[in-house]
Amino acid sequence: MDADLPELCTRSRATDGQTPDLPYPSGWFCLAHSRELARGSVLTRQLAGEDVVLYRTGDGQSYAVHPYCPHLGAHLGVGGTIEGQNLVCPFHRFAFAPDGSCVGTPKGPHPRARLKHRTVRERNGFVIVWYGHDDTPPAWEIPDTSPPEVTVTATWATDVHAHVQELAENGLDYRHLPAVHHVDVRQLVPPQAQGPYLRSHLRLGPNRPTALKKIRYDVSFLLAGLGYVRAEIPVPPLGCILHLWAVHAPTGPRLTRLLLGVACTDIQRTRPAGRTPLLRPVHRALARAVLWTAVSKAKDDVRIWNAKRYEPRPRLAAGDEAIGFYRHWARQFYPTP
Incomplete structure (x- = not known):
């Protein structure tokens, strides 16, 4: 299976002169x-x-x-x-x-x-x-999917030597999750696109050690363009919802600023008066702990991104259908050839 975006590629100024690059997306x-x-x-x-x-x-x-x-x-x-x-x-x-x-x-x-x-x-x-x-002026808006009162409380940022499209693609590359992050993945709903938005729903959990293999979380993902990824994870045993963001900004040719953010909110928005403020320190501590885990996983990706090149005609295999779907969806953010 091939996914092809040849008309969007330009030649890189890399030393080999052969690596294809993508332009900046809107x-x-x-x-x-x-x-x-x-x-x-x-x-x-x-x-x-x-x-x-x-x-x-x-x-x-x-x-x-x-x-x-x-x-x-x-x-x-x-x-x-x-x-x-x-x-x-x-x-x-x-x-x-x-x-x-x-x-x-x-x-x-x-x-x-x-x-x-x-x-x-x-x-x-x-x-x-x-x-x-x-x-050109904005053609679409960042959706208000998270409640406006939910504010990121723990963040981490780094620079990556990769195109911004490759970072967002990571969320659709299910095959790398067990190989790189030791995470089992099950696709609950195939990726669905609606204009500039792409949604997916996965069930994730650790594939080691054995004692943790029964832990599973259903994760809803939203991509809004190539620079905004939001994940929402209900955690009923802890009575909370985790909100994770990976927001990317292209800063230069094959240079991207990656920012991870986490917030934690009460899963029951109708708590008795006075109880929710008491939970805020717990939520902040949990957000920091989740961020620490997310950063440890992201560093594994960053090491690979910094050394890889963009393949405009990847030889996709069975199980990579979401990547091909993502690449066709991503075309809309580039200038018409």
């Missing part, structure tokens, strides 16, 4: 945790080979702009400040309003100038920015 990509972006702060992040400046105004709203001041090109993420609702350039202190327009200078009238904005959403404690080819 979609929503996480650039920061919400708690990193405090009121009045300015951050610089990489997205698709370019700097993006994130900032939060005094009223708590987050924004993302292209990095250079239209006056004389100063980098707004290097010394830029927030004054009330405005982003102020470090070079000549031109002030820019939330709509991007220049609204003030230290002296004299301000010019007709405007910052170029990127669309921002905040979901469950993540700052997520839209990347569109030729700066």
Whole structure:
């Protein structure tokens, strides 16, 4: 069985000159945790080979702009400040309003100038920015599948030498789970696609040691584009639901920033008044423990990703049908050839 995306590939600048690369996909990509972006702060992040400046105004709203001041090109993420609702350039202190327009200078009238904005959403404690080819506006939204009050409490991030599509593909590569992570997997429902969203439902459990083999968890996965993966795992014996995120951002050619996040919530949302706050320290501790386990598994993947290459025509075998399904679904996020 072959899965083929040859029309999307470009030649890599790798030394052998033979490794095919994929272009940057469009979609929503996480650039920061919400708690990193405090009121009045300015951050610089990489997205698709370019700097993006994130900032939060005094009223708590987050924004993302292209990095250079239209006056004389100063980098707004290097010394830029927030004054009330405005982003102020470090070079000549031109002030820019939330709509991007220049609204003030230290002296004299301000010019007709405007910052170029990127669309921002905040979901469950993540700052997520839209990347569109030729700066096209968002074509779809990150779904509000997790309750808005569920906020990531434990996170871990690393840089990976792989294309962002390969990281998201990992969730559909069932064969690697027992081979790399010692996890048994059973597909409960085949992957289902609806536009930019892909859902799957698996039953997972350890395949060793023998004493743990009876432990099984049903996991619901949601992919929203190639940069957002969310898993939800009910754990009835502990009375909680685990929420796991793997949010990826392409930072450069074959470079991806991987961020893992975990939250834990009460499985019964109608607990008696006063009981839920008492559970929060337990939930935070459990989230940290689950993150530690997820990171140990992710490090095994990162070691492989950092050394592998992308195969545009993989020779898939029986049991790899989900990978072929995923690759055909992923085509929609690339420019039409």
